[in-house]
Amino acid sequence: MNFDFDPETEEMRAMVVAFARRDLGGDGTYRTREEFRRRWQLAGKQGLVGTTVPAADGGSGLDAVAAAGLMEALGHGSPDTGFAFSVAAHLFAACMPIVEFGTGEQRQRWLPALASGERIAAHAITEPEAGSDALNLRTRAVRDGDAYVLDGDKCFTTNAPVADVFVVQAATAPGAGFFGLTTFLIEAGTPGLTVGPRYDKLGLRGSPTADVHLEGCRVPAANVLGAEGAGAGIFSSSMKWERTCLFAVYLGAMRRVLESTVTHVQEREQFGSPIGGFQAVGHRVVDMTLRLESARLVLYKAASGLAAGSDDEVAPALAKLAVSEAAVQLGLDAVQLRGALGILGGEAETLLRDALPSRIFSGTNEIQRNNVARALGLGGRRAPRRR
Structure with missing residues (x-):
């Protein structure tokens, strides 16, 4: 057992603390979407939003220990824990599912921009009637030719007000339990996808959060992440990253x-x-x-x-x-x-x-x-x- 980081990771951690103290101060309140994105792009230049994304996909290619080290440094340096939370949710709940389950085309399309800070991701799974009971989603996805049509409501979606792409869980086989969910990649602006007003929360105020509404939202079959019925497994994998590194x-x-x-x-x-x-x-x-x-x-x-x-x-x-x-x-x-x-x-x-x-x-x-x-x-x- 070694309880110390290697010198390279320690150097990165010191740089992150210095960056966060210099550029990520404040109380976590943002007047505009542009203000949030400016800070996000600064974090992107530090490599923080793509820490565990492989270098071939535009990220830093670090493992979970080094990534946790950098997230710890980010929390240490910045008083805005909400912003750090948004960075971690983007990386571990949204980017890592694409890393682990995405096709070559999906990885090429999404990951470089997500890892650089150019684009922001959100993971939408929680629903008004399905929080802890995550396998009992009411959001439905019905196959229609070369696409799926999604209908349903998501709540408490981190980064929703600023996201460019949504990782969305929906039921393609209602009642089938673990094998009834499917994961979709949906670009912001897709007809039928709308985002509600930003929540006013008790804590993590620097993390923009809102509801996501899907009504007749048509998503190409090519945007299915993994395979139909693999959604629960993808979610479980992302939670291992989130429950650890975030x-x-x-x-x-x-x-x-x-x-x-x-x-x-x-x-x-x-x-x-x-x-x-x-x-x-x-x-x-x-x-x-x-x-x-x-x-x-x-x-x-x-x-x-x-x-x-x-x-x-x-x-x-x-x-x-x-x-x-x-x-x-x-x-x-x-x-x-x-x-x-x-x-x-x-x-x-x-x-x-x-x-x-x-x-x-x-x-x-x-x-x-x-x-x-x-x-x-x-x-x-x-x-x-x-x-």
């Missing part, structure tokens, strides 16, 4: 807030001495550090398995659980240690708001626990004991 953004954000919290308790004085010297405060900071370092180890273990080609779905689920729960608690602790200042605008309350959604997206934490329990052989009926 959550590295939160590791960086936690590190940034922990560092500022240490500075705060060293400088803030009460009763004639810095509050960091009080045992209750010191122990809370130690617990924050423990949560961060423990979650980090779990995540990089999952990233190492992903880089090695492992099919294990338990490690990504555990990484998602560990990081999201640690981020929420670290945010609460950071607010508490700042006292009244903690409930004003600043890093602590922002981390807490940004961390709360992490227990819901990419599969709720309850679903992750179900998945891990099932992998451990729990949850099924116990065989009757023989007398």
Whole structure:
């Protein structure tokens, strides 16, 4: 085991932190689509939006460990966790399915522009009546000659207001379960595809999110990703990337807030001495550090398995659980240690708001626990004991 990055990756991480501090500041509010795209293109020039896309397809060709390292650096350097979340969602939930399942023509058509920052991708699967129950989609895709006609509604779609291409999951065989879903690549502006107004969210405000409506949307059969009926497998694969590498953004954000919290308790004085010297405060900071370092180890273990080609779905689920729960608690602790200042605008309350959604997206934490329990052989009926 090696717990250190190689020198090249460390150099890239330092460059990402410096870039994020210089160019990605702000509170995550964007007045125009153009303003968001300007920042996106800057991230593209740094190679961040195409980190794991192969070099032959215009990306950097990095593995999951290095990619997680760069996402962690992005979260560490930028106070706008929402923007970092959008970058990671584009890369791991939308680009990687094209990398892993796209035809040569699809890869050539989409990946170079997506990896460079010229274009933005969104993955649309969640529906008003199908969140955790992802195999029970109501969006339908019906074959009509050399095309499919899609009808349905998607919600909570990250990057929808700014996306150039949508990776859309729809049911081609309703009721067929795992083999009933199919994945489509749909270009923005396709007749029948419309995007609703941008959400006003509790957290991750720098990540533009909206509903996607499909009504008689005609998609060429050549835009099917993988094969008909392969949608659930494609989604599962993308979630392994997302539950591992995307959550590295939160590791960086936690590190940034922990560092500022240490500075705060060293400088803030009460009763004639810095509050960091009080045992209750010191122990809370130690617990924050423990949560961060423990979650980090779990995540990089999952990233190492992903880089090695492992099919294990338990490690990504555990990484998602560990990081999201640690981020929420670290945010609460950071607010508490700042006292009244903690409930004003600043890093602590922002981390807490940004961390709360992490227990819901990419599969709720309850679903992750179900998945891990099932992998451990729990949850099924116990065989009757023989007398």
